Amino acid sequence: MIMDEILNKKVLLVDDERELLTLLKEVFIKEGFRQIYEVDNGIDAILSVKEKNPDIIILDVNLPDIDGYKVCDRIRKFSTSPIIFLTAMGEDEEKIKGLEAGGDDYVTKPFNIKEVVLRVKSQLRRGSLVSEIKTNIYTFGKISINEETGEVKKGEENISLTAKEYSLILFLAKNINRVFSKSSLCEEVWGYEYDRYDNTIMVHIRHLREKLEDKPSDPKHIKTLKGIGYKLVD
Structure with missing residues (x-):
């Protein structure tokens, strides 16, 4: 029951690499996710969060208009949905910067897409378990x-x-x-x-x-x- 609930959650993908966006979406669909949204810049990411209210956000750090840290900071003013950063920089300082901006997790490029999916499921599963306990x-x-x-x-x-x-x-x-x-x-x-x-x-x-x-x-x-x-x- 929990897994079916997880697969019905809304996932927002944010990355300026169209090929990567397409690949990520295909993998999530193969895993059974039903509501996948994608944008390739920071402004649209902020607008999509307001409009779609996704349950989790996969956010690239290097975006063409606003960097992912600033996007995260703006999103945190109105949304508490988990944010997983995609970053090409593996230094601890960059990871800490993402967490300080309000991120919940990070994956360093190049990455195994299966790992991204597993981290998404882990975040959503924990949210579902918390919501079930009354x-x-x-x-x-x-x-x-x-x-x-x-x-x-x-x-x-x-x-x-x-x-x-x-x-x-x-x-x-x-x-x-x-x-x-x-x-x-x-x-x-x-x-x-x-x-x-x-x-x-x-x-x-x-x-x-x-x-x-x-x-x-x-x-x-x-x-x-x-x-x-x-x-x-x-």
Whole structure:
């Protein structure tokens, strides 16, 4: 049932290489996806997200009009759909830049298209599992997380989180006061074995502190245990 739901999700492909767009679309269709949209520039990508409301976005960094980081930043002002960057640059600094812009994952060119499809399925599967669980409201300090509606509030203020930020804070909230290593968080939230994901986790923790803590530089709830990992405390 979950897989059928995943295959009916809307996928937006953004890349200025028409041959790659065509190939990606063909592979996704062969995998059973039914709603694939494609654009070849940043402006159309932003407009398509507003119009189509895709469930996931595959976004190339090097676009002819606006670079993918700026596109991501603009999309994040009105959408929390997962974004997977396609980048020809494998340096850690570029990957961190994408995550700081609001991306959820990245694939370095040249890549195996099957890997892109698997990462898309992983992102969508986790989103579907979260949406199926309709249980409690989790609270700590001024923060409340309504798992049924997906709403996160700080007092009466609605807080906008990306899909991955939401998954991370929800997981920690469900396991409050428990310590998790970076490796454990990577496997639980990202679905990958821990391998060079140190910066990814740190960036998301920093973003959560900036959005949820009164003093991000001196957090009361999202704690770092040096050399061990992270935990959420009330």
